[in-house]
Amino acid sequence: MRNFLIKSKTIENVGVLYPTGHLDAHSVEKFENEMIKMLDDSIVKIVVNCNDLNYISSAGMGIIMGYLDEIREKGGDIKLSNVIDRVYEIFDLVGFTEIYDFEKSETEAIDKFNDVS
Amino acid sequence: MMFPETPELTVSIPAKTELLKMLVELTNHIAVRNFFSPSESRKIALAVDEAITNVIKHSYKESEDSEIKLDFYCSNEGMKIKLEFSGIPPQLSESMVNLEKMIKAKKKGGLGVALIKRIMDSVEYRTIEDVNYLEMIKWKRSS
Numbered sequence A: 001m002r003n004f005l006i007k008s009k010t011i012e013n014v015g016v017l018y019p020t021g022h023l024d025a026h027s028v029e030k031f032e033n034e035m036i037k038m039l040d041d042s043i044v045k046i047v048v049n050c051n052d053l054n055y056i057s058s059a060g061m062g063i064i065m066g067y068l069d070e071i072r073e074k075g076g077d078i079k080l081s082n083v084i085d086r087v088y089e090i091f092d093l094v095g096f097t098e099i100y101d102f103e104k105s106e107t108e109a110i111d112k113f114n115d116v117s
Numbered sequence B: 001m002m003f004p005e006t007p008e009l010t011v012s013i014p015a016k017t018e019l020l021k022m023l024v025e026l027t028n029h030i031a032v033r034n035f036f037s038p039s040e041s042r043k044i045a046l047a048v049d050e051a052i053t054n055v056i057k058h059s060y061k062e063s064e065d066s067e068i069k070l071d072f073y074c075s076n077e078g079m080k081i082k083l084e085f086s087g088i089p090p091q092l093s094e095s096m097v098n099l100e101k102m103i104k105a106k107k108k109g110g111l112g113v114a115l116i117k118r119i120m121d122s123v124e125y126r127t128i129e130d131v132n133y134l135e136m137i138k139w140k141r142s143s
Helices: A029-041 A060-064 A066-074 A083-092 A104-113 B016-034 B038-059 B101-105 B110-119
Strands: A004-011 A015-024 A046-051 A054-056 A078-081 A102-103 B011-013 B068-076 B076-086 B122-128 B131-139
Touching: A004 A029, A004 A046, A015 A029, A015 A060, A015 B101, A029 A060, A046 A104, A054 A083, A060 A066, A060 B038, A060 B101, A060 B110, A066 A078, A066 B101, A078 A104, A078 B038, A083 B038, A083 B110, A102 A104, B016 B068, B016 B076, B038 B068, B038 B076, B038 B110, B038 B131
Parallel strands: A015 A046, A015 A054, A046 A078, A078 A102
Antiparallel strands: A004 A015, B011 B068, B068 B076, B076 B131, B122 B131
């Protein structure tokens, strides 16, 4: 059984990542590769839809953190959406909730990028 | 005595990241059974994940033929997890993190130890005759 899967798509110039399952030091490479693919395609407005993410350790958070500066330098940002309570708790433990935008839905996150209120 | 002398459970595993999920589930199960709340149990399990990851990445440099031993001690007062491993002694100095600085420095690592220290009430390590011991304690009703 695969513990972690990642899919992605692009909606109106916004790249959306869909990590699914258990994101730890073992599965983090897949997540990082998908993030790098977005940057290689010059996509810098990124939403991480965490609806099906059950678990994240510092390895996964490190990827969200490690590429943020490069992304912001290029005029983009990373927003997180649909984060379930148990995963939000972990983001909150390290202070991610003060640095990143957490939106309830993917649509709201995309709209924020496109300045739709 | 705060904890019994004999661990409730001892597990020896090869230093492979593919076993992390199993250890997280095991630790969570032991914590719940020891009457920690679901939220606290998940955090204790995360601390174990971070500690094991640290050993695999930094002490063993991802050499998979190395071994890590975990002892779980439970009492009415809390839970103690002791890791025993060889390799490079761990660096546990980081307790506070400055996320903005880490983002500016494009750092992908460095959150693990901070998480462990934030979750557990006591984190200590010592090295005796080339064997490293990392001991983490979580007391009940502490936050």
